[in-house]
Amino acid sequence: MDTRTNLPVVGMVGAGQLARMTHQAAIPLGQSLRILAADADDGAALVASDVLIGSHTDLAALRELAAGADVVTFDHEHVPTEHIRALLAEGHTVFPGPDALICAQDKQVMRERLGKLGAPCPRWAPVDTPADLDAFAGGSWPVVLKAARGGYDGKGVWLVGSADEGQRLVTQLRAAGTPLIVEERVALRRELAAVVARSPFGQVAAYPVVETVQLDGICVEVIAPAPGLPEQRAIEAQQLAIRIANELGVVGVLAVELFETGSGDEADGGLVVNELAMRPHNSAHWTIEGARTSQFEQHLRAVLDYPLGATGLTAPWVVMANVLGGEPGGMGIDERLHHLMAELPDAKVHLYGKQVRPGRKIGHVTVLGDDLAAVRDRAARAAAWLRDGS
Numbered sequence: 001m002d003t004r005t006n007l008p009v010v011g012m013v014g015a016g017q018l019a020r021m022t023h024q025a026a027i028p029l030g031q032s033l034r035i036l037a038a039d040a041d042d043g044a045a046l047v048a049s050d051v052l053i054g055s056h057t058d059l060a061a062l063r064e065l066a067a068g069a070d071v072v073t074f075d076h077e078h079v080p081t082e083h084i085r086a087l088l089a090e091g092h093t094v095f096p097g098p099d100a101l102i103c104a105q106d107k108q109v110m111r112e113r114l115g116k117l118g119a120p121c122p123r124w125a126p127v128d129t130p131a132d133l134d135a136f137a138g139g140s141w142p143v144v145l146k147a148a149r150g151g152y153d154g155k156g157v158w159l160v161g162s163a164d165e166g167q168r169l170v171t172q173l174r175a176a177g178t179p180l181i182v183e184e185r186v187a188l189r190r191e192l193a194a195v196v197a198r199s200p201f202g203q204v205a206a207y208p209v210v211e212t213v214q215l216d217g218i219c220v221e222v223i224a225p226a227p228g229l230p231e232q233r234a235i236e237a238q239q240l241a242i243r244i245a246n247e248l249g250v251v252g253v254l255a256v257e258l259f260e261t262g263s264g265d266e267a268d269g270g271l272v273v274n275e276l277a278m279r280p281h282n283s284a285h286w287t288i289e290g291a292r293t294s295q296f297e298q299h300l301r302a303v304l305d306y307p308l309g310a311t312g313l314t315a316p317w318v319v320m321a322n323v324l325g326g327e328p329g330g331m332g333i334d335e336r337l338h339h340l341m342a343e344l345p346d347a348k349v350h351l352y353g354k355q356v357r358p359g360r361k362i363g364h365v366t367v368l369g370d371d372l373a374a375v376r377d378r379a380a381r382a383a384a385w386l387r388d389g390s
Helices: 017-029 059-067 081-089 098-105 107-117 130-137 163-175 231-248 295-303 333-343 372-388
Strands: 009-013 032-037 050-053 071-074 124-127 143-147 157-160 180-184 188-198 204-206 210-215 218-224 252-261 271-277 317-324 348-351 361-369
Touching: 009 017, 009 059, 017 032, 017 295, 032 059, 050 059, 059 071, 059 081, 071 295, 081 098, 098 107, 098 231, 098 271, 107 180, 107 231, 107 271, 124 130, 130 143, 130 163, 130 180, 143 163, 157 163, 163 180, 188 231, 188 271, 188 295, 204 231, 218 372, 231 252, 231 271, 252 295, 317 372, 333 348, 333 372, 361 372
Parallel strands: 009 032, 009 071, 032 050
Antiparallel strands: 124 180, 143 157, 143 180, 188 204, 188 210, 188 252, 210 218, 218 317, 252 271, 317 361, 348 361
């Protein structure tokens, strides 16, 4: 508890853009976000006043963070579960807990747990040797090889097109100590995301299901609500996410990344779970302007066991486009921002305080409106201008 305000303090492990935007959401609630940053130049460390410098793998640093917080939460899933258990044993409150978080840390554990829940998943298997991969493929290539831990934004995922390629990859990755699973290549129509929040009391709130558009393994656009998604399928996706949150005991925001298969007609195809994330998620950044309660405020409400907020849209269509770093040279980011604000004054810009590197997520833009094509066009133009200055 902050003795100056008599309001709770949330400690967040990690100081990237998710912590930065959660800090912004904490301010109007009168709260103080306490951050464990790896470096003083991390995005959230640049804006928050209560910052500890330390590693998420250092139990002593985690203890220091927890000692000044009412609850500890995360902007990434990489904290060792044994450290989380140690904090719990010492009487600290940590959400989500280790039994839930492990499903977002380890894809093999996730697949095993989801299988027991009867959630729709791709056919999969653990891989220790090239023979395991060959047996799974059964001569039908390609298959999808994944690092069980540590992959993100397309990293740690390989589309394997032949036994020879699989032999080389598995040998190399297992020699490096990388745990692996293999999944069937799903005949997907598009990718969706169902984002929900759950409190310790058991209250849940679900956001509209969105479509996510990927390029080279990186999400470049999110459309809310998912266009053309039948109402019953949207309800099915929300109910699936809520069931997973309840069964796994998730507290906070849960993003369930989904594959939609088939033609999109209610009678054809269905939903398959791809990944889980137990924190605010890129697929719901649009909620800052586009929903009655942003995912960042909702995460704070959930981990503090406050009543959850309304999740309805603030406009018929909301589009979020990620801003990726472009090639060096040309006008600086501030000059680009000036031109963008003059050209597209309705585009809401969020920059993360990151150094610009080609392909790196450095921010996002959100545009709202009545005409989906026009909204998508303005969001794409805004993101491209911030990337390339043209």
